Amino acid sequence: MLSIGDLSKRTGVKVPTIRYYEQMGLLAAAERSEGNQRRYERHDLERLAFIRHARDLGLDISAIRELIALSEHPHQPCGNADRIAADHLRSVRDKIGKLKKLEQELERIVSHCDGDHAIEDCYVIRSLSDHGLCDHEH
Amino acid sequence: MLSIGDLSKRTGVKVPTIRYYEQMGLLAAAERSEGNQRRYERHDLERLAFIRHARDLGLDISAIRELIALSEHPHQPCGNADRIAADHLRSVRDKIGKLKKLEQELERIVSHCDGDHAIEDCYVIRSLSDHGLCDHEH
DNA sequence: TTAGATATCTCCAGAGACTATAGATTTGGA
DNA sequence: TCCAAATCTATAGTCTCTGGAGATATCTAA
Structure with missing residues (x-):
């Protein structure tokens, strides 16, 4: 389980930006510790790396949201x-x-x-x- | 004397954007008609064209502000x-x-x-x- | 002259993608 | 156990506009 700071260090995405992505619906709301702090797992890391990569490529949030939605239906054609x-x-x-x-x-x-x-x-x-x-x- | 709409048509800068530039100090506060509407003269047109051109080149507001300040001291060197x-x-x-x-x-x-x-x-x-x-x- | 259409006024909110602050709480290490 | 560092929420600010609401001014045609 990673804290939000760990996630930040591993992906290069700043902590407030991670929270922002959650708010924008790009990241699922994270699990919480007993003290209400966000705890992440490997798949959150992968998702955030995906987002980071797409942002680096200049895709905007709504395009990324679309891509994520598509990637969640892996059996549809990819047109x-x-x-x-x-x-x-x-x-x-x-x-x-x-x-x-x-x-x-x-x-x-x-x-x-x-x-x-x-x-x-x-x-x-x-x-x-x-x-x-x-x-x-x- | 030009209305704000005339100025807008002649420069291609939208009306609210002209007011925004005034607020940001790029354009001097315009003279007003009896009914409190902005009235512009040739030099305002030129100034706005300058701003538009600089924005088209991608200069940001603060750079433009600097350039305007410089252009108001025409005898200084241009470094x-x-x-x-x-x-x-x-x-x-x-x-x-x-x-x-x-x-x-x-x-x-x-x-x-x-x-x-x-x-x-x-x-x-x-x-x-x-x-x-x-x-x-x- | 007057009615009606168009333009303008101010103020405020929103867009997009963050970034920063304040004040409270939680966590991890010596 | 204690303290510093990290995290929490909520809110406001960045930048450059853009759009709307509701009120007022100006212009045109009859």
Whole structure:
């Protein structure tokens, strides 16, 4: 039996976050000690590792809730789980695309500025003021 | 003189968001009509466009507040503005790197799954349960 | 001029995913 | 046995908005 602190150390999920996940229904309400403290077992550790992993991958709580619900019906076909992951892949690619545009623009802005002239002539400030200086719309 | 709605249409920033920016001190408190409605001028439009642009680039409110403060002292050297943008560029690159790892991993997960077998054998679910299946740590 | 439609006002609550605090209780080790 | 550390609950705060309620202002058309 693990305390909430043990669980935290083993998974890298902070203690208040574990309680938060319980509240959000991602973790079942834990058994309690005589003194009302949460006590966990191996399967709770696995579940929390699953959640942690999915969060690291950027899935949101509701997607994780769906995946957990799916994983509790192991004999159904897995099309929905596949769809959730594939949707997420699309959104990750989308985000990467957007960030790359930002990267280009910031590069351009920063490279024009040597940090050593007056604000009124600073490309950083001017770029932010005047969208027309951008290479592409965003 | 523009109403808050005009300003919103011209900048693409929603009305409650404009009021929020005022509350956060990014926009000066607007002049008011006789009936207490906000009235804006050209320079407010420019300021809001600046904010919008900076937010689109992913700068947070406090960074924007700093940039605005800097831009109000046009004769100082611009080193700080440069630093803010350069810092941000670093963090954008960092984010891109992380998302690319996710992309790889999600690709791997999704490509192993044809959406057509039982959950208990689904690579999506198994990958999330078992970190050991990952190519790299995260 | 007046009615009615639209826009605006303030204040407050909620979203999402935590994080932190306060004050009380329990637990584990010397 | 005693004390420090961990845990408990409940509540509030973070950040950047977004939406609603109910009251007031403004604009347009008749």
